[in-house]
Amino acid sequence: MLQYLKETGVCGDRFPTIFCPGCGIGQVLNYALNAVDHLVKKDGIPRDQFCFIAGIGCSARVTSQYLGFDAIWSLHGRAPAVATGALLARPELRAVVITGDGDVAAIGGNHFIQACRRNLDMTILCMNNNLYGMTGGQSSPTTLRGIPSTTSPYGNVENAFDLCQMAITAGASYVARWTTAHPQQCIQAIEKGIRKKGLAFIEVMTQCPTHWKEEPAKMMKKYRSQAIRLSKEKERESLKRGQFWAGEFVDKDQPEWLESYQKIIDRFQNKGMATEVTEAPETKGK
Amino acid sequence: MKRYEIRIAGFGGQGVVTIGKILGVAAALHDKKNAVQTQSYGPESRGGACKSEIVLSDGEIHYPKVRSADVLVALSQTALDVYLKDLKPGGFLIIDPLTVLKEVPRSDIQVVKIPTAEIALKAGNKRFQNMVALGALCQLTGAVSPQALERAIGESVPPKTLAQNLKAFQKGIEYVR
């Protein structure tokens, strides 16, 4: 996967990265690059059609200078909006939004659900560590009730979002949740998501050993026991505290934004005709 | 033509903005004058006060709004009450005596009473009364040519109602003659 990362620049080394030892982001990046590699090799998608778009947070740092792809490290929560502009300008781009739970569900909540509602052809890859990592460990919209953090020193009084449920309700075409302890499933889900025509939302539970003050290996082991594979029988059971459903929740085909809008353009351009046309009589005096 | 200022005012729905626009198109595109058209709506929109202004000139127009109107078309009593004071001495006031019932409290202007609703009704439908007023304005002031106005009406109204609009317009011209 190293061929997909930027080499050393003239001003100094880009590696090692800024991520903490044991951080799950490195793993998720690895899974994403594997998925991209499969798409390049299997589907023949040109490498330079991929575009990584991030907001702010530890997960967003992936796009800051490491990727050997077109990328942007933009504004907190606004990556889906930036991706929207990029796609409408150049629809052949494969936009992958890199985000975290704070970026996508707090400040970026509205842009996240609107992108799902529009079913735009982008992939939102959310690394959920259940807190704000970059800024020091504040609680986020996915922090469970009762958990202490720097902004909930007496325990969090709020409930948590289920990001996948939000994506499903908002109308996404592909929704899945895995963890850093599920490498193959992650790679497949990201691959499927990018391949999917429509909005794909993939949530990966990602360990932050620094702020949770746990060993990364222990955290990953815990993920394997907390991740309950969704099946017909299990749906009827309720989850115990700390557990979450894992698997593919939605995988459907439905009209996508760009292909719908293209019909309007095609109607005007009459597909194959020249774009410039002489004056139409109705325009004067309007 | 030096600067010539027309103000049309009435209730929302009386076609105030439409005839302002038609005057502008006619003057600017067909009579090849300069014409700036603005409009504003009173605080209460539907049925509230509404005005359209048009400034014409052969030369460049700087200030785009009415300073002192040469013509005021008042399609409602409120319009008259509010805008009468801005009409130039010697200017034209066009009113419908069936809408504007009170006596006009100025003697230094030329008051022209046109029963626009009645004429429009005879021409086919009361809703074209703004076209009657337009025709009257055209004939009275000579600010914009009837040919230019007819062309502009053709470009501005739906084809289905074009004939009726033009008829009402002609009736307005004839009444003044």
Added chain:
Amino acid sequence: MSVNDHTAFEPLLTEEEAKKVLRGPLPPGDYYLFGSDACVEGAIFAGCRYYAGYPITPASEIMEKAAERLPQVGGRFIQMEDEISSACSLIGASWAGVKAMTATSGPGFSLMMEAVSFAIMSETPLLIVNVQRPGPGQGYITSSQEDVMQARWGHHGGGALIALAPSSVQEMFDFTIQAFNYAEEWRVPVILLADETVAHMRERLTVPARDKVKVINRIKPQDLGIPLEKYLPYEPYEGKVPPMPAWGDGYRVNVVGLVHHPDGNVTKYTPEMHLACVSRIYQKIEDHADEIAQVEGFFLKGCRNLVVAYGTTTRSALEAVQELRGKGMTDLGFLRLKTLWPFPDGKIRSMVGQMENIFFPEMNLGYMIHPLREALRDRAKNFIPIPCLGQLHSPDLIINKVEEVIGKYLCGEGI
């Protein structure tokens, strides 16, 4: 349980209707349009093919016209969920290689400031039209020039940008083209400071032949034969502006809003790197203020009193100046700022000599009078603001003020 039925979309437009529509920019000729319409037509003429916006009075007409026209010319329009996402999407569209714009008013403009800041640092060309309305807060929906300082200083942090102020329907067309030209040439966000009056006014628009109008497009590294290995994203070409590739062109550009080295590296922070980075994007515009700015002078020769204006107020001011000159005040001149930022101190000083009084009508409580006073601090005795809020100045408001001051002076009473 969903409100959606997921059937395929069908455009509400027959093939016959589609054929009748104009599928390109306006051909040369005369049109009678709203300022809002003229702005959109100017954008299309300049090659803009992406619009994202959010409804707000008095800018919604620009958005609606864009929704109608963009697919006709092969572009794309989207109504976003708010002004923040509208402005952010312009960044994505611009980096994907397309000229992008939005239009808003005061409250929305405030929301866009973070995106403006990012566009300045990342040198992303884009256009924001602010159809100004009074504020602060919800304010009102009539005319205003109260955001002229916000346009320059409303974004956090340093840097510089370019802003223009149109005063007619023709200029809503011409200045929009110029705004895109500035954005592409200088790789900077540009603000078009319109107002409710000019947006909702109808006048004749004369569209020139295509070859008579200069349209500038960004220089790409491939245009200069720079290959991927040699590409430095922040290295200015000929000392001016770095070439800008589009995503998908193969340059693998990592766009950032952080202070950076010329190769885009954001580690190895040093204060020297920081100063060099921000100074470059600041000086890129400010050092070229006299070249970028457009200022017009009328009756300046031998004038001892001056009226200054910008935007739609220009029209009231010119009317007032001509009337005063007609009355005998022949030493009264007029200066018009067509661009507001960068403020061209040098250019203005070269045009304006020693004055008694400088009058500055603005649809605000006196904002641009500050940089003007700084530029001409030793050139005039008195700087007199003429504020008017919520509506365009009547010429009488300006005439009365000038006569009040100069009249007094002529009678020997002094100020």
